[in-house]
Amino acid sequence: MLAELHPGRARALLFDWDGTLVDSQHANYRAMAEALAPHGMTLRQEWFDARTGLSSADMIRTLAQETGLRSAPPIGELVAARDGHFLANAARIRLHPQVAEVMHTYHGVLPMAVASGGARQVIEATMRHLSLQDLFTAVVTRDEVERGKPAPDIFLQASEALAVPPAHCLVYEDSDEGIEAAHAAGMRVIDVRPFTRPTR
Structure with a gap:
């Protein structure tokens, strides 16, 4: 040790x-980016990397505030989509x-x-x-x-x-x-x- x-x-x-x-880190980024992309929200890797301590919901709120986005689905739906994308690849995590x-x-x-x-x-x-x-x-x-x-x-x-x-x-x-x-x-x-x- x-x-x-x-x-x-x-x-x-x-x-x-x-x-x-x-x-x-990368799996979480990909899952979040894939959940947000269909709703016109672009997630940059460096932006994500700088906020990894936030929960998914808090991260989405922060991104929406910074981009002025108002027409996205409820945050709970986006978090559920993110979690689904991540779980599909959970076996690859090390x-x-x-x-x-x-x-x-x-x-x-x-x-x-x-x-x-x-x-x-x-x-x-x-x-x-x-x-x-x-x-x-x-x-x-x-x-x-x-x-x-x-x-x-x-x-x-x-x-x-x-x-x-x-x-x-x-x-x-x-x-x-x-x-x-x-x-x-x-x-x-x-x-x-x-x-x-x-x-x-």
Whole structure:
């Protein structure tokens, strides 16, 4: 395990999902772009990459506001279309090996949770493909909280689910929004981006 990813004295580990544990950046971009294209919404890769910490719904809202689009279908329909496109290719998603090593090393040693702005059905489907469903004590997603990242809600709920105070939780994250959320929750955070490189 890389020394930079060692959890130190943490009593619980919280992992973001997309971009942190799994290399899903390009798959997520393609799914979102395909969902938006029929409605005249163009999604640029660099725009998407800069906002990966947002949930799909929040990302679509932001894009609609920035482009002044008013005639798109309801956001829920667009998110469902995005999720459908992603699930069709979920079996192709692979783990980020450096972060996965942390997960495998501390499984059964420390309580662990997935704490993600993604949709529960998408995360759970991908977990099944990767045979990870039994490694985590809890999975907390955007579906279970009022506010997504950069608000701290997802991490605080994961802390509660693991019965470990926030100050003793360590977060592994790959986005500015997620890092901000972890700090707002009073948790230590490791930015995994120096150790993960998206594949195409």
